[in-house]
Amino acid sequence: MAISKTRALAGVFADEARHLGKSARTRARLMDAAVGVFARDGFEAASVNEIARAADVANGTFYLHFKDKDAIATEVALRIAGDVARRLDAAMVDLDDAIERTSRATRQFLEIACGQPEWGWALLRAMWSLPSLRKQMASYLRADLKRGVRQGAFTVKVDDLLIEVFTAMAASALLARLNGEAGAEAGSKVAELQLRMLGVPAKRAAATAWRPLAPEALPG
Amino acid sequence: MAISKTRALAGVFADEARHLGKSARTRARLMDAAVGVFARDGFEAASVNEIARAADVANGTFYLHFKDKDAIATEVALRIAGDVARRLDAAMVDLDDAIERTSRATRQFLEIACGQPEWGWALLRAMWSLPSLRKQMASYLRADLKRGVRQGAFTVKVDDLLIEVFTAMAASALLARLNGEAGAEAGSKVAELQLRMLGVPAKRAAATAWRPLAPEALPG
Amino acid sequence: MAISKTRALAGVFADEARHLGKSARTRARLMDAAVGVFARDGFEAASVNEIARAADVANGTFYLHFKDKDAIATEVALRIAGDVARRLDAAMVDLDDAIERTSRATRQFLEIACGQPEWGWALLRAMWSLPSLRKQMASYLRADLKRGVRQGAFTVKVDDLLIEVFTAMAASALLARLNGEAGAEAGSKVAELQLRMLGVPAKRAAATAWRPLAPEALPG
Amino acid sequence: MAISKTRALAGVFADEARHLGKSARTRARLMDAAVGVFARDGFEAASVNEIARAADVANGTFYLHFKDKDAIATEVALRIAGDVARRLDAAMVDLDDAIERTSRATRQFLEIACGQPEWGWALLRAMWSLPSLRKQMASYLRADLKRGVRQGAFTVKVDDLLIEVFTAMAASALLARLNGEAGAEAGSKVAELQLRMLGVPAKRAAATAWRPLAPEALPG
DNA sequence: CATGAATGAGCTTTCATTCAT
DNA sequence: TATGAATGAAAGCTCATTCAT
Secondary structure, eight states: OHHHHHHHHHOHHHHHTTTSOHHHHHHHHHHHHHHHHHHHHOTTTOOHHHHHHHHTSOHHHHHHHOSSHHHHHHHHHHHHHHHHHHHHHHHTTTOOOHHHHHHHHHHHHHHHHHHSHHHHHHHHHHHHHOHHHHHHHHHHHHHHHHHHHHTTOOOSOOOHHHHHHHHHHHHHHHHHHHHTSSOTTHHHHHHHHHHHHHTOOHHHHHHHHHSOOOGGGSOO | OHHHHHHHHHOHHHHHTTTSOHHHHHHHHHHHHHHHHHHHHOTTTOOHHHHHHHHTSOHHHHHHHOSSHHHHHHHHHHHHHHHHHHHHHHHTTTOOOHHHHHHHHHHHHHHHHHHSHHHHHHHHHHHHHOHHHHHHHHHHHHHHHHHHHHTTOOOSOOOHHHHHHHHHHHHHHHHHHHHTSSOTTHHHHHHHHHHHHHTOOHHHHHHHHHSOOOGGGSOO | OHHHHHHHHHOHHHHHTTTSOHHHHHHHHHHHHHHHHHHHHOTTTOOHHHHHHHHTSOHHHHHHHOSSHHHHHHHHHHHHHHHHHHHHHHHTTTOOOHHHHHHHHHHHHHHHHHHSHHHHHHHHHHHHHOHHHHHHHHHHHHHHHHHHHHTTOOOSOOOHHHHHHHHHHHHHHHHHHHHTSSOTTHHHHHHHHHHHHHTOOHHHHHHHHHSOOOGGGSOO | OHHHHHHHHHOHHHHHTTTSOHHHHHHHHHHHHHHHHHHHHOTTTOOHHHHHHHHTSOHHHHHHHOSSHHHHHHHHHHHHHHHHHHHHHHHTTTOOOHHHHHHHHHHHHHHHHHHSHHHHHHHHHHHHHOHHHHHHHHHHHHHHHHHHHHTTOOOSOOOHHHHHHHHHHHHHHHHHHHHTSSOTTHHHHHHHHHHHHHTOOHHHHHHHHHSOOOGGGSOO
């Protein structure tokens, strides 16, 4: 516990960089700080000085590590997205059923993003302004949707628009949760709607989406 | 055609104010300019100076007509949303079937927003940063969804989250169209997905969503 | 009483101009408004627009009557100073004793200026920034001081510096009263100090400075 | 002499900060510049940009060192007042006679303030708009006036109004000297008037106020 | 590598002033 | 005369970015 507490304080990136060189550690501190500042002030209102201050480095130091505000924002977003995707993947590595996979992906995505609201906000803002991020997340998703079609579970054509729409549904639920307008059940609600949309019979959709998540599948 | 071209150049608000006093015309010019700047730069990045320049008035003139950027943004967003809602309403005044209404609302919303891409972008950005705008649009939608439940066509619970999700689906399609990633068929695609999600049988959903829109129902 | 109330509402200048042409009346309204705005906001912070608004005329109208803010300020100050001087003069027309005259001048000046705090502030600010105003007020004063020397009551050399110092003493008392730091007795206190400074024996100075002012000598 | 000339050019604050860090030196330059601009334009009319230009730094640099115009004005005024008070105090440390002290305070105050006309103007303007400055200067004065009363030399009641009036007399002499309307004798003249006002017999007042100031008591 | 003082463009806002009506 | 919309210079202030140390 003490360790995880320290982790939280130091920030996830700083923690990962603990054993790297000084430069990498400073860089990581900046990224952790950026996540916090973006989440608090929003991307536009965040200032480089503020990020540097939060990272406890001189403002000039920022520019040794990042070209500008956009650069750190993009990097942070991609790293977060990559991390989230990796965790989702790991949680579903031995799961074959597409319906189950799709439902879990949405539900666990929300759990992870809401468990670390700062990351959640950063992700949300990044999904809005970084198409490349959406593309990255889409590749995992596309595979599962295609799998569902192959398995005869989904009766839709899998194309870019479907991916966008599916993603937007999850994103809107994330926004509602981060805003406090929706509770923990939002994940199941949206997963159910998504499955219905994909052609899963209502009963099956409800059963899958509302089945309790195994504790080991939850974020740690 | 010549006329509609002039209209486009002058901007919709300026056009409406053509016969009003000088003050109202300047105000309208500023609103048209704001639409363009918000659409191009986003709300946060837009500057009052830029809006004034686009409206071809001195920067000080802006403050004769609006207290600040928020004031013009809110007014523009509400006027646009009101205009769109009015047009949707008018097109469906004699339509009773909820499935039909819901499908049409999404499809025509996209037609209208894409027909005037600047308005489309402004709407999209406003929906992101003005919750009040989402609430306003939601009220129309909620009525139709409830109607569908009453008619036995929709098998979902109508709550805030459903509204948000439904709206997000339309918004994601709008984004794809404005980005050029999706074509005119995006409206039907999304409408179909929405109907499936609401519980409409796949066949009926497809039939309704892809039925050609009567020309008179299209925006003029 | 009703009349004097109306006077107060309309402003002194407007009242004086009641029977003049329209232009003169507008001009007078502007001057009354300026007195109020200068007193409330200070000269620097006062804006022409605000004066025009207080006078209930269009902002452009201001420039038909005054070249700029300085012009109206100077004119207002000189008119006020002239008015005050006239009233002081009238109240002392049959008074020969220089000691008495000097004491009364200070005390009644304070009464008048404090009776109309807006005029008081305007005067005070004007005395600070308009040397010409100080010169104007000085001429009356110089006559009385010389009279006192002639009468053998004052044992000082009457020169510019004495006038300035004497005036500054009255002004500082005015400031203290307008600030609420001093009460009605400030006039007598300062008058006594002035007389002592001029060489009047302490007893005589006190007796004169603290003798109740005849009611008819008070401002109406 | 060459050195003292350089000092004058660099400004007193900059000179004091010569051996400090770069930040402190820039800050000092800004304060010197502010003294000059306040003296020339007055506090209200002075602009931050103008101060920065006079200090030969970028406008943004100003805000690295001071929150706003008020902050630098207050600091400058207090530093000047403190400096003047310290010098007066030092020159009178072994002086017991209240009459002598009071006379010297006024005369040397004028010498100091006129020896550095910019500081004189800044002081004058600050006394007008910063009551806190008057209060600070008053505390020294009050002690000497009370001492005079204790010693039986002054026959007045020492209260706030007396302090204000006494201060105003010195200030008016300072103004006259800075304006060029009065010469070096103004100090003695005013000191004499002040002593007479306080109750010192005319002869003694004149003798004290006009006694040549020892050279070592003059500002260096 | 890191620092942090300095920069200056650019933002929001106010306001004295002009001018077509 | 009077109006009031429009102007544009200039104010206060912020912030991404550079650079000497």
